[in-house]
Amino acid sequence: CGACGAAVADDWPQWLGPERDSEWRESGIVERFSENGPRLRWTTKIAGGYSGPSVAGDRVFVMDWVPGAADAEEFLHEGSPPGNQNFVRKRLPGKERVLCLRESDGQVLWFHQYEYAYSSVATYAIGPRATPTVDHDLVYAVGAEGNLLCLQVSDGSVVWSVDFKERYGLEVPNWGVASSPLVDGDRLICIAGGEGSTCVALDKRTGKEIWRAISAPESGYSSPVIYDIAGERHLIVWDSHAVNSLNPESGELPWTVPFESTFAMSVATPRIQNDSL
Numbered sequence: 445c446g447a448c449g450a451a452v453a454d455d456w457p458q459w460l461g462p463e464r465d466s467e468w469r470e471s472g473i474v475e476r477f478s479e480n481g482p483r484l485r486w487t488t489k490i491a492g493g494y495s496g497p498s499v500a501g502d503r504v505f506v507m508d509w510v511p512g513a514a515d516a517e518e519f520l521h522e523g524s525p526p527g528n529q530n531f532v533r534k535r536l537p538g539k540e541r542v543l544c545l546r547e548s549d550g551q552v553l554w555f556h557q558y559e560y561a562y563s564s565v566a567t568y569a570i571g572p573r574a575t576p577t578v579d580h581d582l583v584y585a586v587g588a589e590g591n592l593l594c595l596q597v598s599d600g601s602v603v604w605s606v607d608f609k610e611r612y613g614l615e616v617p618n619w620g621v622a623s624s625p626l627v628d629g630d631r632l633i634c635i636a637g638g639e640g641s642t643c644v645a646l647d648k649r650t651g652k653e654i655w656r657a658i659s660a661p662e663s664g665y666s667s668p669v670i671y672d673i674a675g676e677r678h679l680i681v682w683d684s685h686a687v688n689s690l691n692p693e694s695g696e697l698p699w700t701v702p703f704e705s706t707f708a709m710s711v712a713t714p715r716i717q718n719d720s721l
Contacts, residue, residue: 457500457578459624460713464669488550490543493571500578503553503597504545507585509571512537520563531618534566542576542585542593544600554600560589564620573622579648584632588620592634594651604651612638617708622665628692633679637663643681645695655695660684664710671716680721684708
């Protein structure tokens with residue numbers, strides 16, 4: 445995990461940045477690197493995963509997974525496993541971690557870890573998928589098996605947690621849980637899965653449920669995003685079979701458009717340009 449750039453830069457506290465639209469709005473952005481590229485400031489060795497780092501204040505947050513003993517692995521198929529390795533699922537023991545690094549030099553300030561066996565496709569089960577979301581003094585992280593944590597930014601202590609499998613009956617997708625949580629006012633909006641709870645809003649301070657919505661065959665891998673459309677706020681959720689617009693305050697569903705994805709692989713974050721979504 446590396447960092448480079450100017451001495452002062454805007455935070456990047458969640459998936460796709462401050463406004464969740466992959467745009468920098470700070471000044472003094474370098475338009476072209478020198479021939480030798482930017483100077484490497486530091487490197488820090490961590491374990492496996494797909495989690496993108498988020499940056500807030502003087503801290504960097506990222507997730508990883510430390511695998512357990514290989515001889516404890518077991519296939520999760522009745523009979524022979526599929527011939528295609530992209531669909532072979534195993535139970536893989538290991539520890540998921542949320543790490544906090546100092547932005548200036550990459551030193552690990554704290555980490556929170558917990559034992560949890562992976563059950564997704566073994567070829568890709570190397571670690572968490574989602575990017576942590578930082579909101580003032582709290583950081584929210586979702587593991588590959590649907591474990592949602594709310595941690596103190598200062599020391600990594602657990603404020604509250606929710607297991608999407610236990611609370612909402614999530615069946616872990618083939619390639620794990622990948623949707624990054626979204627803070628909206630006092631709500632934390634997550635793709636949770638399960639019947640009637642593909643998308644849920646929780647109180648960001650307590651984890652108490654505020655609303656739940658949508659029943660999708662699979663939750664997919666896309667992250668939720670909120671857009672202002674024609675003067676109204678729309679929470680856009682792309683699950684395995686449809687693109688949905690929800691009222692972010694109530695979870696009501698103004699509209700849904702069928703849009704089935706091959707192998708339930710709704711992955712990209714929906715984007716808006718002018719009057720097109």
